[in-house]
Amino acid sequence: MAIQTGIKTDPATTIVSQSLPAINLLIAGRLRDYADLLTQQGEDGFRARAFQRAAAMISALDRPVDQILAQEGREGLIALPAVGTGIASAIAEMVTTGRWSQMDRLRGDLAPEVLFRSIPGIGAKLADRLAKDGQIESLEELEQAVRFGKVAVRGIGPRRRRMIAAAIAERLGRPIFVSETAVARPPVAMLLQVDRMYRERAAAGQLRKIAPKRFNPTGDAWLPILHARHGDWHFTALFSNTQLAHQLGKTSDWVVIYYHKDGQLDGRCTVVTVTRGPSLGQRVVRGRESIEDEKEISDETRNRK
Structure with missing residues (x-):
């Protein structure tokens, strides 16, 4: 699995080749920022505490999370204490794309077309068409759409769908996709x-x-x-x-x-x-x-x- 080790702090800035603890500290910092944002926006504290616990665990971890994702996939992240399915997906997205759509959404910064352009096989025009009506915002939604034939966009044939779905699954550290009925x-x-x-x-x-x-x-x-x-x-x-x-x-x-x-x-x-x-x-x-x-x-x- 090819994993990008950089995390973008904004669309124009990339932090690359972090040393052993640094990438974990960056991920933990993002998780704490998200918890703070939830609190500021009136969340009752339940999810905020969950993200704080995950941040504390990640910052104390002596193994880089990008290494865990590369070697064990998303299941390796889920197996960590205080990290469930949702937070594991967030970590995978941050590690492999440098972005976090959940954080961008709460800040008002969400730009799905930018995220989609990071996937091989999706150029600027196709990314814009995919994001145009707002029915798809995240990599997981795009993966479901292309796998289950829910994207009626000019320029995506069966072969391209399979290629895009495989690239997304690899990015998310999830080679075996969960069936639509299991959601x-x-x-x-x-x-x-x-x-x-x-x-x-x-x-x-x-x-x-x-x-x-x-x-x-x-x-x-x-x-x-x-x-x-x-x-x-x-x-x-x-x-x-x-x-x-x-x-x-x-x-x-x-x-x-x-x-x-x-x-x-x-x-x-x-x-x-x-x-x-x-x-x-x-x-x-x-x-x-x-x-x-x-x-x-x-x-x-x-x-x-």
């Missing part, structure tokens, strides 16, 4: 509850706002962010800041919810208002409007009345 998802009713909480608190001015770099030429801090926990599930919610949302005037309607559960891959969904048909005006989780989910949506709607 756990929160119940629709729970997602709609998070959506309602987010929109109500945003309207009341109770949430911290961040200043996204994309589609924000004035640099205004306009995007509210919510961190919430329901049982074992952890959520981050923001209004959509994609090109399509801006074009259609949906930046105060479409809500993107990121979810995490210990031992599971992170996930993402978008909640929107139905604009036509029998469900006109209802909030639905895009892509989960099945008969079973429609019952949950109806129950949620009744509870709101």
Whole structure:
């Protein structure tokens, strides 16, 4: 496995060839920064403490994390104390790309097209097309999309899909991909509850706002962010800041919810208002409007009345 040993502190700066403890200290510092950011944005402290514990363990580790990833893959990182599936994915992304999409998201710095350009077989034009509608933001989402045929983008044929998927799996230290059906998802009713909480608190001015770099030429801090926990599930919610949302005037309607559960891959969904048909005006989780989910949506709607 080819591992990049540098970590980019910003798009123009790369720290390379770190000595034994240095790369661990850099990774630990990023994890602590993320924990601090969660706290500043109102997270209840549960996840922040998890990242602090992982940071303490990584900074005391006498073996470089890039070496562990290169020799044992992501499973080697997961086996470390205080490092689960989610934090292992974060470490793998930082080690192999120099970026961390979760951190960029909370800071408003997320630029998926920059991340995608780091993958062999993806040039600038293709990266821009992949990121254009905001349906794909991370390497893991891109891997799922190309493996399961969910990318309908001109310029990606079957052979190129396989090449891109293999390159991403190698980057993430995961040669064997977890099947799509193995990814756990929160119940629709729970997602709609998070959506309602987010929109109500945003309207009341109770949430911290961040200043996204994309589609924000004035640099205004306009995007509210919510961190919430329901049982074992952890959520981050923001209004959509994609090109399509801006074009259609949906930046105060479409809500993107990121979810995490210990031992599971992170996930993402978008909640929107139905604009036509029998469900006109209802909030639905895009892509989960099945008969079973429609019952949950109806129950949620009744509870709101």
